[in-house]
Amino acid sequence: xxxxxxxxxxxxxxxxxxxxxxxxxxxxxxxxxxGGFLGRYFSLVIDHLNRSALATPCKLIMLDNLITxxxxxxxxxxxxxxxxxxxxxxxxxxxxxxxxxxxxAAGIASPYYYRAYPLKTLDVGITGTRNMLEIARENxxxxxxxxxxxxxxxxxxxxxxxxESYMGRVSCQGPRACYDESKRVGETLCSIYHAMHGLSTNIxxxxxxxxxxxxxxxxxxxxxxxSRIKGGxxxxxYGDGRQTRTFCYVTxxxxxxxxxxxxxxxxxxYNIGNPEPEVSMLELVQHVEAVVDRxxxxxxxxxxxxxxxxxxxxxxxxxxxxxIHLGYEPQVPLRAGLKRFFDWAMDIYTGxx
Numbered sequence: 001x002x003x004x005x006x007x008x009x010x011x012x013x014x015x016x017x018x019x020x021x022x023x024x025x026x027x028x029x030x031x032x033x034x035g036g037f038l039g040r041y042f043s044l045v046i047d048h049l050n051r052s053a054l055a056t057p058c059k060l061i062m063l064d065n066l067i068t069x070x071x072x073x074x075x076x077x078x079x080x081x082x083x084x085x086x087x088x089x090x091x092x093x094x095x096x097x098x099x100x101x102x103x104x105a106a107g108i109a110s111p112y113y114y115r116a117y118p119l120k121t122l123d124v125g126i127t128g129t130r131n132m133l134e135i136a137r138e139n140x141x142x143x144x145x146x147x148x149x150x151x152x153x154x155x156x157x158x159x160x161x162x163x164e165s166y167m168g169r170v171s172c173q174g175p176r177a178c179y180d181e182s183k184r185v186g187e188t189l190c191s192i193y194h195a196m197h198g199l200s201t202n203i204x205x206x207x208x209x210x211x212x213x214x215x216x217x218x219x220x221x222x223x224x225x226x227s228r229i230k231g232g233x234x235x236x237x238y239g240d241g242r243q244t245r246t247f248c249y250v251t252x253x254x255x256x257x258x259x260x261x262x263x264x265x266x267x268x269x270y271n272i273g274n275p276e277p278e279v280s281m282l283e284l285v286q287h288v289e290a291v292v293d294r295x296x297x298x299x300x301x302x303x304x305x306x307x308x309x310x311x312x313x314x315x316x317x318x319x320x321x322x323x324i325h326l327g328y329e330p331q332v333p334l335r336a337g338l339k340r341f342f343d344w345a346m347d348i349y350t351g352x353x
Contacts, residue, residue: 009251014049024054028058028101030102031062038105038250042257046079046080050080062084065106101261104128104186126186126189133193137197145190151168153171156169168184171310190203209248222247229288234296238302239302241282242282272328274332287335
């Protein structure tokens with residue numbers, strides 16, 4: 001499994017929380033979605049800290065039903081202080097350990113997969129969130145909910161970069177509604193538990209996180225590009241290619257998530273991402289070409305039936321709150337992150353999806 005990650009990235013994340021890592025000494029974390037991209041990073045960072053920095057190990061209990069993960073990605077079971085439990089969080093769960101942090105990151109986040117599992121997507125975002133909140137309430141644990149930048153929908157230009165206070169412009173019946181609305185209801189549940197039960201809840205809205213460990217067949221733009229480049233095939237860009245995004249390399253995102261888990265102001269919501277540069281998909285192709293040092297044939301195509309259309313025209317975070325409250329500041333420029341990712345992808349990807 002080590003080949004799926006860059007050890008230097010894990011060490012970089014650990015350095016990014018060096019000033020607050022004592023808050024993990026002897027603590028126990030319950031993490032849903034442990035077999036996913038971000039869950040596996042959490043397990044590797046905790047393993048690294050337990051081996052190199054923490055006098056009293058931190059325990060990390062990873063949950064996943066493996067519906068979109070695979071058995072070999074089971075939260076890095078066997079690493080120091082990390083255990084794995086196969087469980088569908090839609091079903092109630094009892095945990096014997098006393099918990100200090102509960103992180104609900106389970107979700108079907110790839111548009112390809114939530115198009116295939118719309119009801120499951122709703123259930124994990126609503127029922128799953130309620131179950132995890134109950135576990136946190138029973139333990140008096142801090143709770144962090146992974147929402148999404150998708151809850152903003154397609155913001156008007158005056159709301160880009162987008163602040164956490166923006167209420168969103170989302171269709172409840174659109175092709176992405178099962179995911180968007182599940183996250184919006186999940187956020188509502190968090191606010192209710194904070195208000196009614198005094199639970200320390202935080203909501204994180206990630207913006208386009210990428211890096212080594214992304215599944216080749218998750219159908220997101222960078223993993224898609226990596227597979228097609230490895231296979232010597234033209235790149236495919238949906239729509240007219242003018243839709244814009246910002247991209248956050250996984251080390252910056254993980255530092256933000258872990259700082260939020262520990263330092264977040266109870267009841268608050270935070271954007272975590274890199275606000276610059278905001279690039280169109282056609283501009284992204286140019287950055288990728290520079291990184292892989294080759295010109296790529298690029299085709300603009302219609303959205304396939306398996307991939308939901310209606311995506312936002314622009315997506316760019318305002319991260320002022322995270323800067324002030326968490327001391328969060330992304331460090332990895334776009335091309336440097338793309339270089340790390342594509343160097344890794346060219347070794348790992350098969351070019352077959």
